[in-house]
Amino acid sequence: MPGGLAPSYAPWFGDPSLWLKPGLPVFIKGRGPLLTDVDGNEFIDFVCAHGTALLGHADDRVTAALSKAASKGVAFGAACDLETRLAELFVGRYPGVDLVRLVNTPVEALNLAVLLARHTSGRRRLLLAHGYEISGLDALHPDTNQEHDSLVRVSYNRISDFERALKQHAASLAAVLIEPVGVSAGLIPTADGFLPSLRELCDRYHVLLVFDETATGFRLGSGGAAGRFGVRPDLTVHGPLIGGGMPLSACAGRREVMRLAGDQNLLVQWPPASNNLLALSAGMTTLQVLTEAEVYQTLDAFVSHLKGGLQAAAKHAGIDLQINRATGMLSAFFSSRPVTEAGAKMTDMNTYALFHAHMLEHGIYLPPSPLAPWFLSTAHTAEHIDRTIDAAHEALRLIAGADANPPASEQP
Numbered sequence: 001m002p003g004g005l006a007p008s009y010a011p012w013f014g015d016p017s018l019w020l021k022p023g024l025p026v027f028i029k030g031r032g033p034l035l036t037d038v039d040g041n042e043f044i045d046f047v048c049a050h051g052t053a054l055l056g057h058a059d060d061r062v063t064a065a066l067s068k069a070a071s072k073g074v075a076f077g078a079a080c081d082l083e084t085r086l087a088e089l090f091v092g093r094y095p096g097v098d099l100v101r102l103v104n105t106p107v108e109a110l111n112l113a114v115l116l117a118r119h120t121s122g123r124r125r126l127l128l129a130h131g132y133e134i135s136g137l138d139a140l141h142p143d144t145n146q147e148h149d150s151l152v153r154v155s156y157n158r159i160s161d162f163e164r165a166l167k168q169h170a171a172s173l174a175a176v177l178i179e180p181v182g183v184s185a186g187l188i189p190t191a192d193g194f195l196p197s198l199r200e201l202c203d204r205y206h207v208l209l210v211f212d213e214t215a216t217g218f219r220l221g222s223g224g225a226a227g228r229f230g231v232r233p234d235l236t237v238h239g240p241l242i243g244g245g246m247p248l249s250a251c252a253g254r255r256e257v258m259r260l261a262g263d264q265n266l267l268v269q270w271p272p273a274s275n276n277l278l279a280l281s282a283g284m285t286t287l288q289v290l291t292e293a294e295v296y297q298t299l300d301a302f303v304s305h306l307k308g309g310l311q312a313a314a315k316h317a318g319i320d321l322q323i324n325r326a327t328g329m330l331s332a333f334f335s336s337r338p339v340t341e342a343g344a345k346m347t348d349m350n351t352y353a354l355f356h357a358h359m360l361e362h363g364i365y366l367p368p369s370p371l372a373p374w375f376l377s378t379a380h381t382a383e384h385i386d387r388t389i390d391a392a393h394e395a396l397r398l399i400a401g402a403d404a405n406p407p408a409s410e411q412p
Contacts, residue, residue, distance in 0.1 A: 031056075033376075033380040044387060045365050046388075047367050047372075047374075050375070052240040054286065054328065055244070070278060075275050076275050083280055094223060096233070097253060103248075103249050106214040110214070118175075121173075125174060127169070128177050130155055133185075156341045166204075166205045170207060178211065180231075195229045199233075209234050211226070214238060243279040243282055296327055303327070310332060314396055316396070316397075332352075332355075332374070333347040334355070353370075364387075
């Protein structure tokens with residue numbers, strides 16, 4: 001493979017001498033919140049298949065559903081009842097959604113959302129926040145390939161910047177495309193009142209509002225971001241979490257926008273992912289489990305405990321560390337200032353590289369990139385969180401060069 005690893009596992013650190021690619025473990029199996037490498041070593045996993053393994057690895061309920069589905073075939077190239085049932089479950093859970101189109105990948109879902117927005121509005125440009133990565137999006141101008149031809153960028157969480165851009169560019173804007181909780185440049189929680197104000201501005205200037213929930217999905221709550229924040233987008237994009245980690249994604253939204261996805265004279269044919277019985281079965285099982293309110297209460301409690309423990313470890317070591325959190329995920333920034341927007345790239349990447357290496361030695365697998373959020377699963381337990389906090393104390397002590405041994409599992 002080019003570079004020796006798949007791109008999603010390649011580290012991104014400031015100093016190439018600190019890159020961990022040669023030392024990253026090669027995993028052969030996962031169970032619950034644990035990964036096992038080729039040498040039999042176990043690691044507590046905070047990557048969780050880039051957040052898609054919300055129930056953990058090899059969840060018994062999901063594997064049972066997969067086994068049952070596999071006995072009936074994998075895909076037919078024709079309609080099946082599971083796609084209708086999953087669509088009904090999705091529409092019933094996500095507020096403001098009337099229709100949903102199931103596709104293979106988040107990139108396909110995102111491109112479909114952009115295509116629908118452009119045909120609905122008759123405009124081309126998109127308004128995005130700085131730091132929001134859109135790799136694979138067919139939004140660039142086909143001739144010049146210059147981003148400024150199709151995209152307008154402003155600062156995340158700054159509603160005044162969005163208002164100014166909407167007022168200036170409304171005549172050419174098809175949609176505001178935004179992550180309801182920022183994850184592309186590290187986890188950036190949405191500011192209070194930001195999303196409701198953005199909804200009002202989009203209505204005022206007749207511009208569609210599109211939520212990119214490929215990473216957050218139903219992780220934020222049983223009703224997605226719309227249910228969590230009480231703001232209904234015109235379109236929403238979801239990733240493989242809705243397929244239980246398998247290759248399934250979705251574009252959904254209001255009927256008057258989504259109906260164009262059924263116009264075969266207007267839009268291209270999208271790959272027939274919706275009749276893959278394995279992905280559909282895993283998705284049905286996952287979303288059914290996520291109707292339980294205690295799932296999100298537990299995730300919130302564990303993330304809160306982990307955040308407090310990491311902050312205590314950093315304080316003990318005398319290292320600047322900022323923690324941003326949301327339901328079931330957090331980001332650790334080695335920075336002296338709070339991180340509220342694209343300034344996430346100001347984090348000390350070299351320190352994170354050392355931290356990652358020390359945590360790996362203690363059996364904790366973190367995202368190789370400092371700008372990727374840590375994801376928890378429902379399979380994590382209090383013991384896994386305490387072990388992680390203990391490892392962080394030791395890792396940060398070594399980085400700081402401290403001599404004193406920190407207290408084990410110091411409580412936040």
